[in-house]
Amino acid sequence: MLVISLAVLVLPALAATAAAAPSFQHSIRPLSAHEQAQLEAAHVWHSGCPVSLSQLRLLSVSAVGFDGRGYVGQLVVNEDVARPLVSVFRQLYALRFPIRHMSFAQVYGPARYQPKDNDVSGSFECRDAVPSPCTGGKSTGTWSNHAYGHAIDLNPLENPYVGCGMTHDPAGRKYLDRSHLLKGMVTPAVLAAFRSIGWGWGGSWSGSTKDYMHFSINGH
Numbered sequence: 001m002l003v004i005s006l007a008v009l010v011l012p013a014l015a016a017t018a019a020a021a022p023s024f025q026h027s028i029r030p031l032s033a034h035e036q037a038q039l040e041a042a043h044v045w046h047s048g049c050p051v052s053l054s055q056l057r058l059l060s061v062s063a064v065g066f067d068g069r070g071y072v073g074q075l076v077v078n079e080d081v082a083r084p085l086v087s088v089f090r091q092l093y094a095l096r097f098p099i100r101h102m103s104f105a106q107v108y109g110p111a112r113y114q115p116k117d118n119d120v121s122g123s124f125e126c127r128d129a130v131p132s133p134c135t136g137g138k139s140t141g142t143w144s145n146h147a148y149g150h151a152i153d154l155n156p157l158e159n160p161y162v163g164c165g166m167t168h169d170p171a172g173r174k175y176l177d178r179s180h181l182l183k184g185m186v187t188p189a190v191l192a193a194f195r196s197i198g199w200g201w202g203g204s205w206s207g208s209t210k211d212y213m214h215f216s217i218n219g220h
Contacts, residue, residue, distance in 0.1 A: 022070060024093045027060045028082045035104065039076070039124075042108045049126035050147050056124060057082045057149075058104065061089040066098045066184065073102035076124040078149030081217060084197040085152075091193035098184050100155055118169070119157035119184075121213075124149040129220075132209040134163035151216035158184035159212035161202070178203070178212070186212055 031039070036053045039045040045053060059082050063073035070093075077085060092099070102121040105113040114120070129144040131137045145151035153159075160172030167173060174182075181187060191201055200219020202211025 022062070024062045024090050025060075025072075026062065026086045026089070028057050028086070030054070031056055031058055031076070035108075038104075038108050044108060044125045044127075046126060050143055051078060051126075051149060055079055055149070059085060061086065062093050063089065063099045063102055064093060064096050066100050068096075068098075073099060073121070074104045075102065075122065075152065076104065076108075076149065077152075078124075081150060088193045088197055088199075091196070092190060095187075095189050095193075097187070097190055098155075100157070100184060117157060117171075119155060121152065121154050121156070123152045130161065130168070132163035133161065133166040133168055134209055145216040145218065145220060148217075150218075151214060153213040154186065154190070154215065155184040156213040158182065159186050159203075161211045161213065163209035165208075175212075 031053060035058065036045075039053065039056075055078055056076050057079045059075045059077050061073050061075075063071055065071055073089070075085070099121050100117070100119045101115050106115060106120045107122040123146065125144070125146045127144055127147055128139040129142055131140050146153075157169070157172055158175050160167040160169055160175055162172075162176060165176070167176065175185060178185070186201070186203060191203075194201060194215045199215050199217055202214030202216075202219075204219070205211065
């Protein structure tokens, strides 16, 4: 009778756990006219960018927040990488890898929608690549992969851009020691998920400059 009683208690608990973790969902669609206007208003797209607004897609995927709860994350990416990225985020969701913020409004919306911690994961931004903290400055003079929608920055606070022991964001200093993984830091399993579609990681760059948040189609 004891075994039967335990089973009666355990099975409802398992059912409740399953109900709390819905299956992975995703969608891919062109940007609406309003969303295109928002990109222009946010100065992240303008005439002369290497991709047109019609080449961009809104990728919506199931994600897990730092509170352990599921939500719908959004990224603006190039149409040619949208479907492979579904596979990546499906794996991240299965891993329960936490992504703090990831929505269209938080990246491109008015200031009131932008989190004060600036820990927002994003993709498309028509801009030059950012120089290493070793060299300083604001631009390299060459397009970033973000300008093509071919890169993603994941949890930038926990995965800072570093060089010569320095980072552009002082708030990321506690995450400079990569030997001790803290919540939200890129793990080998996260790296494997991106590698499964052929993407490279800024944390694998040679030398002292590492961009731990940065994943891209060619590793740069």
